[in-house]
Structures are given as structure tokens and as C-alpha cells.
Amino acid sequence: MKIMRPLGAIGIVASAALVLTACGSDPAANKSSSNSASAPAATGTAQVDCGGKSPLSGEGSTAQDKAVEIFKQQYGKKCQGQQVNYTASGSGAGVKQFNANQVDFGGSDSPITGADAEAAQKRCGAEAWNIPLVVGPVAVAYNLKGVDKLTLTPTVIAKIFNGGIKNWNDPAIKAVKGNESLNLPDKPIQVVSRSEESGTTDNFQKYLGAAAKDVWKQGAGKKFNGGVGNGAQGSNGVATAVKAGDGAITYVEGAFAKDGLTPALIDSGSGGVELNAANVAKSLDAAKFLKEGSNDLALDLNAIYASNTPGAYPLLLTTYEIVCSKYSDANVAKAIKAFLTVSATDGQKPLSDKGYVPIPQSLQDKVLTAAKAIA
Known part of the structure; x- marks a missing residue:
């Protein structure tokens, strides 16, 4: 599958509790x-x-x-x-x-x-x-050889998805706490978005509008508005596209962010937070x-989306x-x-x-x- 110009990623699905x-x-x-x-x-x-x-x-x-x-x-x-x-x-x-x-x-x-x-x-x-x-949660999922623990801020994510950051070795990515020792390559970021109308796209863009409102001016909606990258059909489609391209990134539900895809940690201001059930539950407490x-x-x-609760994964x-x-x-x-x-x-x-x-x-x-x- 053809991978696109610079764009961004995310995706997953989840919640927490008792079952009867x-x-x-x-x-x-x-x-x-x-x-x-x-x-x-x-x-x-x-x-x-x-x-x-x-x-x-x-x-x-x-x-x-x-x-x-x-x-x-x-x-x-x-x-x-x-x-x-x-x-x-x-x-x-x-x-x-x-x-x-x-x-x-x-x-x-x-x-x-x-x-x-x-x-x-x-x-x-x-x-x-x-x-x-x-x-x-929705995962910002990427495929970058040699990088298995990447931290991104809402601002950096927004700039990747609207084309403001085009290369993996951009100083803005390197400057995020936790990325200082990473060997980030001089490689174009290949952004993959959903090609069809998608609620995942809508949620992702709403998150960027709330968490990085000074950078993300593209608005929300089921159609991706970032203006960069190429699209793929469905959750399986974007996951497959990213797996096929070293340097690719996308937004995709957590159930799909595995087997060749790595979810980025998100730092909303209190340090990088891993995408897992416990961290999602901390965010759900405020729903x-x-x-x-x-x-x-x-x-x-x-x-x-706009919260800065320590240890809470905000992208739901x-x-x-x-x-x-x-x-x-x-x-x-x-x-x-x-x-x-x-x-x-x-x-x-x-x-x-x-x-x-x-x-x-x-x-x-x-x-x-x-x-x-x-x-």
C-alpha cells in the first residue's frame, strides 16, 4: 500500500471496570x-x-x-x-x-x-x-526503526499532522523530555490518515483542538483536515499502511496498535504517559x-483532552x-x-x-x- 507525505497518527479503544x-x-x-x-x-x-x-x-x-x-x-x-x-x-x-x-x-x-x-x-x-x-484511548502509533519509546506532546503531534514538522530529526521532537537520548533519523515523516469519514478522525481532531489549540487550526469533523499525508480505508487499512513504511505514523484504535506499530507516550505537561488501562481509567474519572x-x-x-492530570492518558x-x-x-x-x-x-x-x-x-x-x- 502506498504511504503518504508527512502526517500523523493515533488510535485505540478502551474503558475500565467490573463485568456482570x-x-x-x-x-x-x-x-x-x-x-x-x-x-x-x-x-x-x-x-x-x-x-x-x-x-x-x-x-x-x-x-x-x-x-x-x-x-x-x-x-x-x-x-x-x-x-x-x-x-x-x-x-x-x-x-x-x-x-x-x-x-x-x-x-x-x-x-x-x-x-x-x-x-x-x-x-x-x-x-x-x-x-x-x-x-x-486513541494511540498515536508509529513505525520507526530503532525507536521503541517515543514521547510526544500535543503541540508536536499537531505540528506533525498539519505538516509543521516534516522530519523525524526535527529539533522539536528531540526536545521533548524523554527523547534526548534517542537517535532520531533524518527521515521524512509519512503521515497516514483515514480516507473515509471516521469518528476516530473526529475524536483525534477534537483532541488536537483542545490540547494544542494554538497550533491546530484545522478544526474537527469526521474528515481529516490536516492537509498532509495520504489516506487508507478503515482501522485495518491505516495500521497496514504504517506497518509497511519505516517512518510512518497514524491514528488508530489501541486494538490495532500492535504487531509492528508502537504507541507513543503523550506528555501533556506532567511527563510522558503510556497508553494502558490504568492510565485510561485516571482520565475517565473526570468524564x-x-x-x-x-x-x-x-x-x-x-x-x-485539555487536562494535565499526572499519569492520566488524555486521548480517548x-x-x-x-x-x-x-x-x-x-x-x-x-x-x-x-x-x-x-x-x-x-x-x-x-x-x-x-x-x-x-x-x-x-x-x-x-x-x-x-x-x-x-x-
Whole structure:
């Protein structure tokens, strides 16, 4: 795959906490109608009312593709015979297909707002909700021979992605604390971005706008605005492109930042912070919601992006399932409620094996409450 001119990178997905057991695997449970999802405790059980439409259809985020595979498996175990078909085509496509009533739920790496939210409400005949099931960091992932521990500041990352820094031996990179002893080559930085509309791109650009606002003037949005580098399709595409080019860098979900890719440490002012579950959890402690008190659980990440909390990894991405708060077809609503409930409980613990981290207990509680409220 062709690698581009200088550009930048990042990506990963994650979150943190306890996982509970969902019930309903007995075939008879598929026909029950009154089991509701109760707020989980460390040893609690979420009740699942199985049944409804099968297969459910979903489309969108490639960042959550591996996570959705786990959710589908756990859903099938708890609700025997129930299936989900999910197409990983990118967040932009997922939102469009959901709003066009072509799928039962959409997958997006950023919450729907503005015109997209208005279109979703028109499609649903009621408010559409953003339900977070995969939360975590985005990695600035690179491939540079001989350099296995690189630290970058938000300002340096922004300059790489808008073309202000073009070579790996640029003094600005060398000057970052922790890089003083590195042998950085006189080699062009090959920036790889997402070629299609992507929620990962949107989150990355929002982060740069908050953490490096004096440098990043390109704005946010699902389309990459940096003006440098070349694009590749999907998370697998950017990861493959960077692996193929010594000197390449990209933004990609943590589940993909391995096997030839190295996540950079991020120094927001308190020293370089490694991308791992514990450091992500420190950032999540400060998370707030755009609509407090609502079942629309879109997270307000701006405070995290601009934070300087010691030991906290600030570059986070939340993958949402976009659902109707009320469906015209009761069978779809029943299946969606069950799928979300299982995904938020049994579906979480196995995520760590794929490079993700389970959602925090407090967020799990809110997801189960929202799932129960879907009509």
C-alpha cells in the first residue's frame, strides 16, 4: 500500500471496570416478557428479556468491529438463536445507514449531534440515543526503526499532522523530555490518515483542538483536515499502511496498535504517559455527559483532552451504538434492549483479550438504565 507525505497518527479503544453476568440462555427465556435489567453490583446479575427480531442489523465504526464480534457471541450464548449482523464500514456510513432506516442500530466513534441527530429523530419518530459500549484511548502509533519509546506532546503531534514538522530529526521532537537520548533519523515523516469519514478522525481532531489549540487550526469533523499525508480505508487499512513504511505514523484504535506499530507516550505537561488501562481509567474519572440526567449518554471529553492530570492518558475515544429511544417495531425494540444489556455485562470482560478495556461500573449502570427505557 502506498504511504503518504508527512502526517500523523493515533488510535485505540478502551474503558475500565467490573463485568456482570447476564441471564436468559434458557430457550424458555426467549419467550419471557418481564425480566428487566437491574442496576448491577460487583456480584449482581443483569436480567435479560430475550427474543424479538433476529438477526438485528447494524453498521458503522471499524474501531469497535472486534468488540461487536464479542458482543454477538455473548448475545448468542445468553439468548439462544438470536443473531446480529454488523458491517464495519466506518462511522460516517453507519450514521447514514441508520438515519436512512437501513439498519437497526449504527456504530459511531463520536456521538451524533446537529443535523445527524435531527435526521435520526425523524427516522425514529423519537429521540435517538448515543449508548457507549467501548470507551478508551486513541494511540498515536508509529513505525520507526530503532525507536521503541517515543514521547510526544500535543503541540508536536499537531505540528506533525498539519505538516509543521516534516522530519523525524526535527529539533522539536528531540526536545521533548524523554527523547534526548534517542537517535532520531533524518527521515521524512509519512503521515497516514483515514480516507473515509471516521469518528476516530473526529475524536483525534477534537483532541488536537483542545490540547494544542494554538497550533491546530484545522478544526474537527469526521474528515481529516490536516492537509498532509495520504489516506487508507478503515482501522485495518491505516495500521497496514504504517506497518509497511519505516517512518510512518497514524491514528488508530489501541486494538490495532500492535504487531509492528508502537504507541507513543503523550506528555501533556506532567511527563510522558503510556497508553494502558490504568492510565485510561485516571482520565475517565473526570468524564461528564453532554446531557446530564438523560439516557442519551454522549460523553463530554473536552475537559479530558485539555487536562494535565499526572499519569492520566488524555486521548480517548468512545464508540457508541446509535439507537432509537422508541422503535416502531416492538420486535426490534425487544432485541435491541437484550443486545445492549448483554453487551454491557457479559460482553465486557472478554474485551481485554482484544486490546479493549471493560466500561466502568458507573457507566455500566447508566447503559443498563437506558437499555431498559427503550420502547
